Amino acid sequence: MQTNLRGRDFISDLDFSKEEVETVMEVAFDLKRKRALGEPHAYLRDKVLAMLFFFTSTRTRGSFEAGMAQLGGHGAFIDSETTQISHGDTAKEIGEIFGRYFDGIAIRQCDWQFGNKYENEVAAASRVPVLNMQCDIYHPFQCLADLMTIFEKKGRDLRRKKMVVSWAYAASYSKPISVPQSLILQMTRFGMDVVLAHPPEFKLMPDIVQQAQDNAKKYGTGFEIVHDMDEAFKDADIVYPKSWGPLVTTTDKNEGKALTEKYKSWITDARRMKLAKEDAIYMHCLPADRNLEVTDEVIDGPQSVVYDEAENRLHAQKAVMALTMG
Ligand code: CP
Numbered sequence: 001m002q003t004n005l006r007g008r009d010f011i012s013d014l015d016f017s018k019e020e021v022e023t024v025m026e027v028a029f030d031l032k033r034k035r036a037l038g039e040p041h042a043y044l045r046d047k048v049l050a051m052l053f054f055f056t057s058t059r060t061r062g063s064f065e066a067g068m069a070q071l072g073g074h075g076a077f078i079d080s081e082t083t084q085i086s087h088g089d090t091a092k093e094i095g096e097i098f099g100r101y102f103d104g105i106a107i108r109q110c111d112w113q114f115g116n117k118y119e120n121e122v123a124a125a126s127r128v129p130v131l132n133m134q135c136d137i138y139h140p141f142q143c144l145a146d147l148m149t150i151f152e153k154k155g156r157d158l159r160r161k162k163m164v165v166s167w168a169y170a171a172s173y174s175k176p177i178s179v180p181q182s183l184i185l186q187m188t189r190f191g192m193d194v195v196l197a198h199p200p201e202f203k204l205m206p207d208i209v210q211q212a213q214d215n216a217k218k219y220g221t222g223f224e225i226v227h228d229m230d231e232a233f234k235d236a237d238i239v240y241p242k243s244w245g246p247l248v249t250t251t252d253k254n255e256g257k258a259l260t261e262k263y264k265s266w267i268t269d270a271r272r273m274k275l276a277k278e279d280a281i282y283m284h285c286l287p288a289d290r291n292l293e294v295t296d297e298v299i300d301g302p303q304s305v306v307y308d309e310a311e312n313r314l315h316a317q318k319a320v321m322a323l324t325m326g
Pocket residue numbers: 056057058059060061134142285286287
């Protein structure tokens with residue numbers, strides 16, 4: 001168990017070592033148990049977390065805000081539109097000033113080729129931990145909740161379990177690439193053989209893919225990329241199909257839309273689920289484009305664990321907040 005997390009930022013999945021993530025998991029399960037038993041666990045009494053959002057949210061806002069209250073503190077929701085950021089407050093000023101008011105600064109800034117840079121600039125100027133509620137590159141808290149859910153459903157020994165991280169078609173908007181990138185970075189450290197599936201134009205950032213390959217080598221796991229959803233699903237233990245934009249290929253909206261429309265067949269339906277193992281689980285971070293990314297039958301069916309995943313956001317985030325802000 002590694003306990004040296006106080007004061008640390010959590011912006012990239014790999015900011016915490018594997019052992020540190022294991023510590024987060026132990027604390028998260030303890031906090032989940034305490035909440036189920038109604039045991040008080042006010043580890044952050046009188047502490048306040050700034051929750052700065054540049055983008056909409058259901059789960060992230062709800063779980064961070066509830067989590068801070070359950071830990072005895074307060075989560076201050078700040079919509080960037082209501083601040084003076086558009087009138088000139090720089091990242092350095094936000095880090096300096098919020099770092100003096102608050103005990104932690106959580107940020108969601110997903111703008112492509114900007115969000116991660118912004119969060120790191122705030123962190124460089126802040127005297128308190130900066131927590132990444134999703135940027136253009138990573139969604140590390142989603143991934144911790146996903147890991148916790150996989151431990152619950154598949155056990156702690158995940159060696160040789162096949163996890164598929166797949167692109168899926170959606171029509172709503174060009175979704176960030178942060179979830180699949182976090183998944184391939186973190187899950188390759190935890191025993192699973194990770195298969196990344198996407199149409200050729202929907203590749204992830206080359207340096208992230210390289211880090212996933214390096215992890216797989218270091219931890220003796222598998223990592224491969226395929227361009228066929230059916231091939232990926234064969235004999236899978238865990239499937240995590242979701243949409244993301246072709247941002248690495250093009251930032252032109254019309255071109256991106258045209259590319260996306262080529263791949264309407266990339267849906268998770270009952271036929272495709274049958275290619276996976278009988279006890280395979282279906283995961284999605286939500287929100288999903290229902291009946292485009294995934295059929296109602298699958299997402300509402302017995303193999304779906306999406307609500308447990310959403311719940312585990314709360315417990316995993318409380319663990320990181322208690323360990324870093326305490
Ligand atoms: N999964 C997730 O981050 O959900 P929200 O966008 O609703 O916060």
